[in-house]
Amino acid sequence: MDSFLSSLLSYLLIYRYAALGVFVYLGAIGAPLPVNAMLLALGAFAGQGYFNIWVSLGVAAAGNVAGDLTAYGITRRYGNTIVSFLRLRRLPFFDALEREVRSDAAFTIFLTRFGSMMSPVTNVLAGMAGVPFLVFLPSDAAGNVLEPFGFLWIGYAAGIYWKNFSDVADIIGAIVAVASVMFIIVRMQRRFLRRVRADKARI
Amino acid sequence: MIPEEGFVRPTESTPSIGKEDPGFSPRSFKIAIAILVAVLVLLFALLIHGYAALRKEHLISVRELSLSMFVARHGPLTASETGMLRPWMTFDYVNRIFGLPPDFLKTAFSIEDPSYPKLTLSGYAAERGFDEKEFLAAVQAAVAHKLSPSE
Numbered sequence: 001m002d003s004f005l006s007s008l009l010s011y012l013l014i015y016r017y018a019a020l021g022v023f024v025y026l027g028a029i030g031a032p033l034p035v036n037a038m039l040l041a042l043g044a045f046a047g048q049g050y051f052n053i054w055v056s057l058g059v060a061a062a063g064n065v066a067g068d069l070t071a072y073g074i075t076r077r078y079g080n081t082i083v084s085f086l087r088l089r090r091l092p093f094f095d096a097l098e099r100e101v102r103s104d105a106a107f108t109i110f111l112t113r114f115g116s117m118m119s120p121v122t123n124v125l126a127g128m129a130g131v132p133f134l135v136f137l138p139s140d141a142a143g144n145v146l147e148p149f150g151f152l153w154i155g156y157a158a159g160i161y162w163k164n165f166s167d168v169a170d171i172i173g174a175i176v177a178v179a180s181v182m183f184i185i186v187r188m189q190r191r192f193l194r195r196v197r198a199d200k201a202r203i
Numbered sequence: 204m205i206p207e208e209g210f211v212r213p214t215e216s217t218p219s220i221g222k223e224d225p226g227f228s229p230r231s232f233k234i235a236i237a238i239l240v241a242v243l244v245l246l247f248a249l250l251i252h253g254y255a256a257l258r259k260e261h262l263i264s265v266r267e268l269s270l271s272m273f274v275a276r277h278g279p280l281t282a283s284e285t286g287m288l289r290p291w292m293t294f295d296y297v298n299r300i301f302g303l304p305p306d307f308l309k310t311a312f313s314i315e316d317p318s319y320p321k322l323t324l325s326g327y328a329a330e331r332g333f334d335e336k337e338f339l340a341a342v343q344a345a346v347a348h349k350l351s352p353s354e
Contacts, residue, residue, distance in 0.1 A: 006291035010323045013293045048300050160280065160287050168253040175246045182239040189232040196229075 005034045009041055017055060021063040024148075028067020030120040036173055037166045039148050043155020044162040053156060057149055064113075064144040065137075068123045072136055075127025083128060100188050102129035106139040108184065113143025115177025278302075282350035285343040290325035290335050297324070301346050311345045 011019045020042065027035035039060060046053035075082070101108050101122060109126060112118040126136055154169060155162045279302030280287060288297065294308045298320060309319050316322055316330065328338040 006289070010291045010293070010326070013291075013296050014321050014323070045296075050296060050299050160284070164257055168250065168257065171246055171250045171253055175243065175250065178239055178242050178246060182236060182243070185232060185235050185239070189229070189236070192232065193229065 002034075005037055008033065008038055012038065012042065013045075013050075016051065017059045020056065021059050024060050024063030025067040025070075028064045028119070029071050036151050036169055037163075039151035040155035040158070040162045040166055040169060043152040043157075044159050045155075046152065047156045047159050053152055057145070057152055060148040060152070061141070061145045064148065065141050068119065068140050068144070069137070071120055071123035072127040072131075072140075075124045076130065077127075079124070079128035098125055098129045100184055100191075101125040102131060103191075104187070105129070105131040105135050109136060109139040110143045111180045111183070112177075113140065113147050115173060115180045117174075118177045118180055282347045285347045285350075288324070288339060288343050288346070290328070290339055291323055293321055293323050294327075295320035297342070297346070301350060303346065303349060307349060308342065308345070311349075312341075 008019075008023060012023070020038075023033055023038060024035060027033045042051060042056050042060075043053065045051045046056055105126060109122055109131070112122040151169060154165055158165050280300050285301075287300075294314070295305075297303070298305055298307060305320060308314065314322075314327065316327065324339060324342060325335055327333075328335045
């Protein structure tokens with residue numbers, strides 16, 4: 001086990017739910033923390049009676065939602081200034097992605113909660129695209145309850161063998177992330193072709 | 204209806220895509236999808252490899268649904284499982300998972316640190332200048348001795 005995860009687990013055992021909330025929050029805003037492995041371990045700790053699985057789920061979901069809202073809120077408020085400063089408007093792919101998030105916001109936000117690395121990116125895009133708060137919050141909260149529940153349950157079931165499941169859980173997360181990117185690109189392609197056909201018909 | 208501030212709904216009458224998205228072509232989409240499919244195939248291969256490793260260790264088997272084998276067992280660990288002890292664990296956690304009295308390790312190692320039991324094994328070893336591996340082995344031996352049937 002890498003020493004970084006060991007340190008996180010030590011803090012988790014000492015400061016319990018406070019440490020859990022802080023780590024999940026930092027992970028949600030994009031800090032490279034092994035949150036999924038930590039949730040697996042937490043599930044195992046809950047199985048041993050050291051944590052309550054439902055309180056853990058509540059804290060993990062709240063930390064995730066708070067982190068996502070931080071990224072979304074900052075980019076919604078200052079996103080355009082940052083984009084103009086970095087001249088990202090000139091990148092057509094960036095514009096198309098932003099349009100994609102905006103056009104089917106609820107489903108895209110919900111889906112990307114399951115692909116760990118996709119979540120912070122989508123939060124930023126949702127903020128920039130100006131997705132309404134009341135669309136962002138329910139989709140984000142729903143995904144953020146289901147996603148940690150999966151890891152906690154696997155850890156709970158695996159018990160002392162939780163570490164053996166860590167790699168497989170990471171691979172499943174990566175598969176979901178790639179599949180959601182693919183799904184978004186296929187939808188972008190469909191819209192692109194539809195608009196090209198409409199242009200041709202107009203000419 | 205007035206749209207919410209900063210939220211402009213796209214319409215089918217958006218100006219020509221050719222002018223709006225000069226970098227796009229149907230070919231670029233196909234290339235992106237092909238790359239993603241290749242990555243997915245690779246990830247599925249890794250998943251199968253991971254599953255095979257878990258099956259080899261008799262931890263999971265879809266055919267036999269043997270997840271239940273370890274789902275059912277959540278009681279305290281036994282003397283034969285002291286190998287599960289790790290330096291990052293706290294004394295409190297060790298006492299709990301082996302079902303030991305809260306002061307067992309404190310007494311066994313004459314620990315006077317006021318942070319006990321919220322103290323990691325590695326932290327205590329470092330604080331007292333002990334070798335981490337030797338201290339871990341000593342804790343394993345003490346726990347195994349306490350849990351052995353003759354005790």
